[in-house]
Structures are given as C-alpha cells and as structure tokens.
C-alpha cells in the first residue's frame with residue numbers, strides 16, 4: 762500500500778501554532794506531579810494541542826496530540842518504553858516525532874512523522890518551548906507561568 766494511503770489527509774482540529782500571537786519562550790503546561798512515570802496527559806493551554814508523557818526513563822516528551830495515521834488522541838494511548846502507542850491501531854510514536862513501530866507492518870511509511878515539542882522540567886514545573894517559526898529552543902528564553 763503506498764504511503765499516502767496510510768496517512769489520513771484530514772485530521773481532527775489540530776490548531777495551527779503558526780497562527781498564534783504568543784512570543785517565543787518556555788510556557789508552563791503542567792506541574793511535574795501531574796505526570797507520573799508511564800502516564801500521558803493532554804495539554805490544551807498551548808498554541809496547539811499536545812500530548813505530554815513521562816517515559817520509563819522518567820523523561821518527559823511531547824508531540825502534537827492527534828495521531829498522524831487516522832487522528833486518534835495520543836493522550837488516550839499507552840506509554841510503551843519511552844514512546845507512546847496510539848489507542849486506535851497501535852502505531853508507536855517516539856518523542857522525536859517519528860513512528861518507531863507498527864504492529865504487523867514490515868515497513869514504516871516515510872510520512873509517518875509528527876511534530877515534537879521541546880520540554881523542560883525545572884523546580885517541579887513542566888515547560889514547553891514555543892516559537893511561532895519553529896526555531897530551536899533557547900535555554901535562557903523567557904519563562905511564562
């Protein structure tokens with residue numbers, strides 16, 4: 762099956778972050794205590810909806826909320842190792858934004874990519890980096906509570 766048939770052309774209402782008026786910086790999205798190991802949460806208070814999870818290594822990772830296959834919410838999925846597995850057809854997504862496993866498939870489609878968001882955890886607060894033009898994070902960038 763060609764790649765394009767495996768990727769849904771229309772996804773649920775994933776907000777376009779480039780339409781946001783927010784300045785570049787680190788935005789508080791949660792308290793650390795809200796995300797236990799192997800748990801995922803949905804965050805709506807950000808320029809786009811994201812899923813944030815804590816892997817087995819205790820590190821936090823974040824992706825666009827809706828699965829690039831057929832649009833299921835990854836926040837309803839299951840943390841598997843340090844990746845997150847979609848609740849619908851079990852595609853597994855790594856924190857860098859690529860699909861790293863599809864059950865029963867020999868090949869992962871080249872288009873199975875989603876947007877990853879940089880996370881920083883400081884003093885019990887979880888921040889996500891936002892830049893309208895997707896520029897890389899600045900460790901010393903402004904922090905917004």
Ligand code: FES
Pocket residue numbers: 828829830831832833847848849850851852
């Ligand atoms: S919607 Fe099919 S794997 Fe996510």
